[in-house]
Amino acid sequence: MELEELQSSIGVHFRNKELLIEALTHPSVEKCPSYERLEFLGDAVLNLVVASMLYSLFPGDPEGRLSHRQSALVCKSTLAMLARQMNLGSYIYLSNSEEACGGREKISNLENVLEALIGAIFLEAGFETVACFIEKHWYGLAVQSDSIKANPKSALQELLQAKGMKPPTYSIINKLGPAHSPIFEVEICAGGKRNRATGTSKKAAEENAAKQMLEDLTAETR
Structure with missing residues (x-):
């Protein structure tokens, strides 16, 4: 039931449920594939989509300015903030010890599981779907970056x-x-x-x- 709630909230329904479970599994859980490989993939996909979005949004920006914007949008604190908005912490599979030390609220766990989820969506539904997911959650942040706030x-x-x-x-x-x-x-x-x-x-x-x-x-x- 919890996975159904998550899938409904993110707008993607997985045929391969094991892929979704892997994206939510912390490395502390023994004898189960963790989210680390999917996190690696999701990081690359996220950076590509955000770069493309910024390239289109700010045609007058030089390369350095675009890089600065991108760094702010894919940094740990931004990812953790978005993961909290999606309530991803409540869906992470943790070992008892990681749970006991507040693993569901750790910034590192939140950012990692969000990147892993992006990787899983890419594998499950393809680039167009994952790009829509990323744009939905990052677009508002992109248009409110620091120089935008000044104007x-x-x-x-x-x-x-x-x-x-x-x-x-x-x-x-x-x-x-x-x-x-x-x-x-x-x-x-x-x-x-x-x-x-x-x-x-x-x-x-x-x-x-x-x-x-x-x-x-x-x-x-x-």
Whole structure:
């Protein structure tokens, strides 16, 4: 039953259940194939898909900038965070000793099992399916990388364009406070959603509105 729940949550149903079990088996479990080989494969697949995604998302970035983005997206902390979001820790097969020392929450175990799961999906369902799985969970992080956060309006425009949606619109709906220290309230419309945000300038209010909209739209992608 647990495996059925996992398969439903990730959107991939394995005909080869042993492959899925192997992807979830920690090396501490004796006399059972562990996830280490699948982890090796999944690491390579993940890097390829993320590199391809970044290449398409940021056509103006030089090689060094793309490498920096990729490193942030495939680092241990990012993988562990995504594994927690998928609740993978509860599905890992552990030895009693590894369980006793908190193995289900170890960053190393979480990142390893996620990479192994990616490798297993690749073997079970092929490249197109595993690419869709990766894009679903990494796309939102990609468009919110550090330089994107510095320019949220451009980030939002790129995200909407990638989704085939119309550009956002911004409208000043209120101006509060004294003339020497005004507060602007802006409404943003994008992707069929509306948000409002404030700022000490029109530009700041629009950027804050774009940040909120980015969070809403990328949350749907995760």
